[in-house]
Amino acid sequence: MVLEEFKNSVLPVKNKLYRFALRFLGNEDEAKDVVQEVLIKAWDRREEIQGYHSIEAWCMRLTKNLSLNKLKSGHYSRTMMLEEEDRYDSAQDSPYTSTETHDVLTNIQRLLGRLPEKQRLVLELRDIEGYAYQEISDILGIDLNQVKVNLFRARQTLKKQLISIDAYGLTNNR
């Protein structure tokens, strides 16, 4: 693999890796460090990984492992997640965006945050990153059935919660 190939086929995965790392770590700088480490490892081992079925899945797995290692080393906590959410909320389009929309966005982030971790990861890999079931199974190292079951449960929970938000009139009264 030459540098040009790396730029075209590996580097563009960075945002997916970044969001994935962010899901574990909840801290932008730490997530950025992990992605950088993953990309450099991918370059160092380019001869080896070139033959792999999916370099992207390899990078995602490495991102997961390095993020978990960072969490285990435990020099920071996931409370950073909340700070990050606040910053993210304030990054919304304009102050004129209705507070109504703002509230619901926060509510949805909370709903997602309340899901059991495996369900949340499967859901996000599917619905935000658009991965196929098999790819999710490869990335998370769980079997295909587990992927389907966790996705089903996550979506069912969201369905119930979103309907109850609606019923309490948090979005709009019917």
Next chain:
Amino acid sequence: MDLQTIDELLEKYWNAETTPEEEATLRQYFSEHEVPRHLQGVAQLFRQYQADQHFKKLDAAFDDKVLKEISSRKSRFDWQPFLRIAAVLTLFLMAALLLKQSLLPPPETEQVKVVQAEDTYTDPRLAYEQTKQALLLVSSLMNEGTQHIEELEKFSEAQETIKSEK
């Protein structure tokens, strides 16, 4: 796209039965349309997914940093000098092995010679005389050696005397 299709797709979505294409249809629908009130909550969910994709990104400065690091590693891990070192090491190793092989056999052949030497004496008496002579020679050499040691002892005795007189 009519609302009934969307409702049907949504039901499939909740049951995790949608294909990626159908999910893309839903995403597109919710990003482009004003939705009826009963779908407001769901629309927010899909918009949240898209917002996540849109806002959580790494910038070009990150690319530069990674590419810079990579190009510095590229020169550091250039294969050619690595191969050259490997070749030299292999040569050294082979030379060492050859030397070891050419040095090791002699002791073995010497042992064989000893065995052959025993065989050259057919007459036991002759063999006995020869052995006696050899042993006598060793003994005389040893005696000569001890004489020297005795001289050395005198020297150390002298040393002791000097020490005790002090």
